[in-house]
Amino acid sequence: MPEATANIGVVGLAVMGSNLARNLASREGNTVSIFNRSYEKTQTLLDEHPEAEFVPASTYAEFAASLTTPRTAIIMVQAGKGTDAVIDALTEVFEPGDIIVDGGNALFTDTIRREKAVRETGINFVGAGISGGEEGALNGPSIMPGGSDESWVTLGPILKSIAAVAEGEPCVTHVGHDGAGHFVKMVHNGIEYADMQLIGEAYDLIRRGTGKSPAEIADIFSEWNRGELESYLIEITAEVLRQVDAETGEPLVDVILDQAGAKGTGAWTVQTALDLGIPVSGIAEAVFARSLSSKPAQRAAASDLPGPSEAWTVADADKDAFVEDVRRALYASKIVAYSQGFDEIVAGAEQYGWDIKKGDIAAIWRGGCIIRARFLNRITEAYAADPGLVALLTAPYFAEALTGTQEAWRRVVVVAAQAGIPSPAFSSSLAYYDGLRADRLPAALIQGQRDFFGAHTYKRVDKDGTFHTLWSGDRTEIESAGSGH
Numbered sequence: 001m002p003e004a005t006a007n008i009g010v011v012g013l014a015v016m017g018s019n020l021a022r023n024l025a026s027r028e029g030n031t032v033s034i035f036n037r038s039y040e041k042t043q044t045l046l047d048e049h050p051e052a053e054f055v056p057a058s059t060y061a062e063f064a065a066s067l068t069t070p071r072t073a074i075i076m077v078q079a080g081k082g083t084d085a086v087i088d089a090l091t092e093v094f095e096p097g098d099i100i101v102d103g104g105n106a107l108f109t110d111t112i113r114r115e116k117a118v119r120e121t122g123i124n125f126v127g128a129g130i131s132g133g134e135e136g137a138l139n140g141p142s143i144m145p146g147g148s149d150e151s152w153v154t155l156g157p158i159l160k161s162i163a164a165v166a167e168g169e170p171c172v173t174h175v176g177h178d179g180a181g182h183f184v185k186m187v188h189n190g191i192e193y194a195d196m197q198l199i200g201e202a203y204d205l206i207r208r209g210t211g212k213s214p215a216e217i218a219d220i221f222s223e224w225n226r227g228e229l230e231s232y233l234i235e236i237t238a239e240v241l242r243q244v245d246a247e248t249g250e251p252l253v254d255v256i257l258d259q260a261g262a263k264g265t266g267a268w269t270v271q272t273a274l275d276l277g278i279p280v281s282g283i284a285e286a287v288f289a290r291s292l293s294s295k296p297a298q299r300a301a302a303s304d305l306p307g308p309s310e311a312w313t314v315a316d317a318d319k320d321a322f323v324e325d326v327r328r329a330l331y332a333s334k335i336v337a338y339s340q341g342f343d344e345i346v347a348g349a350e351q352y353g354w355d356i357k358k359g360d361i362a363a364i365w366r367g368g369c370i371i372r373a374r375f376l377n378r379i380t381e382a383y384a385a386d387p388g389l390v391a392l393l394t395a396p397y398f399a400e401a402l403t404g405t406q407e408a409w410r411r412v413v414v415v416a417a418q419a420g421i422p423s424p425a426f427s428s429s430l431a432y433y434d435g436l437r438a439d440r441l442p443a444a445l446i447q448g449q450r451d452f453f454g455a456h457t458y459k460r461v462d463k464d465g466t467f468h469t470l471w472s473g474d475r476t477e478i479e480s481a482g483s484g485h
Contacts, residue, residue: 001062002055002065008074009071010035011077013041016076016134020162024162025054033055033067035062043056070124071095079107087102096122099155100123101125108127108183111127127147128143129145140163142368143163144364164367170364176349192371193286194333202330203221205415210313210323218239221237228375229327233371233373260293273340279340279343281431282336282337307420322415326408345361358379381397393436
């Protein structure tokens with residue numbers, strides 16, 4: 001058996017695992033043990049990166065023996081049965097007080113289940129969301145670990161050593177217990193879906209409305225990236241739009257099939273929000289838009305359905321103003337997406353008993369992760385000023401931003417509808433905003449309908465109590481103790 005020299009180990013050496021292992025090994029104070037089910041990948045990593053001075057293991061027993069106590073291992077394997085198999089194998093060779101970290105995109109309820117089962121062995125289990133893709137894993141990701149307070153004592157310094165740094169602070173914090181880390185990473189990914197869809201809609205409107213080329217629109221996005229929209233996604237959008245396909249000479253965006261893939265975290269965000277009763281309409285429409293894009297047979301069958309009677313373009317004199325309207329609509333809708341995401345985090349924390357510091361979450365998203373953006377500082381400031389903030393978009397900074405963007409936002413949604421250009425994330429975000437600020441909603445009528453067909457009862461605006469109208473009788477109103485059925 002090897003001597004216990006490594007303070008951290010990595011199981012699973014595909015691209016993300018290999019890059020994370022290299023990142024760990026490059027930081028002062030870390031010695032990294034590596035293990036992969038197929039030793040061929042372990043050998044390849046050893047051969048390609050001798051400077052990392054990895055400690056290789058060919059069996060789980062060797063891997064455990066190579067780690068100093070408390071043994072700490074990060075699993076980077078495919079979510080699901082593969083993760084369970086590795087956890088089972090590690091619990092057989094680890095001891096009480098050791099730490100197993102799942103760094104994959106696991107469903108948070110699976111993490112809750114796993115943490116409970118592993119805890120019974122005396123071993124700590126940590127679900128850690130890791131964002132930033134392959135580059136982030138190598139150079140510094142945003143990390144969202146859950147798990148016990150005990151595990152954070154050992155794990156915290158290690159994760160801080162490899163995390164991205166934003167304004168002098170490592171982009172990692174102890175999110176909360178059991179599934180909290182993977183829950184927050186799930187919502188992060190949901191916001192990412194909304195952000196990407198909104199950017200796609202902005203591009204589509206500008207291209208169809210102004211006739212500008214992808215390269216010209218890339219210049220617009222580069223300009224936007226110097227202002228309040230500054231973010232990683234805006235930056236890479238410009239890069240994608242500038243790319244020319246080597247084979248055809250066409251803009252790459254024009255030769256990529258317009259069917260968007262998905263890994264599932266966006267859908268999890270929406271499904272969980274439904275369970276929690278939290279409206280995340282911008283995120284939901286982004287998920288549905290990807291689903292719609294991936295229905296080629298239906299799209300082909302519907303291609304002859306009628307649209308607007310007249311073609312739509314923006315007059316030359318109005319193009320700059322239209323582009324500015326789209327920028328403002330994008331910013332306003334982005335605020336809604338983040339506000340809805342944080343609403344879900346608040347509701348999840350309440351439901352599962354997590355003490356999640358919302359300002360800290362915004363702070364660790366400032367670097368390393370896919371949704372890193374300038375205005376995350378404003379979110380941190382908003383929650384610092386008012387920890388009990390009931391909706392992010394009501395914070396003074398964001399309320400002022402919406403005041404300055406909502407007229408443009410409305411114009412863009414109207415134009416898109418009249419032109420027959422789908423803008424589900426723009427329009428649903430505006431509808432949410434208007435619903436939130438409405439003095440009165442048609443929910444009163446819905447409650448009346450529910451009471452009529454199901455005796456579901458209703459409350460009144462003018463007195464306390466729960467009531468039911470005898471719709472099939474003389475239609476008098478009675479006070480009800482029950483809630484219908």
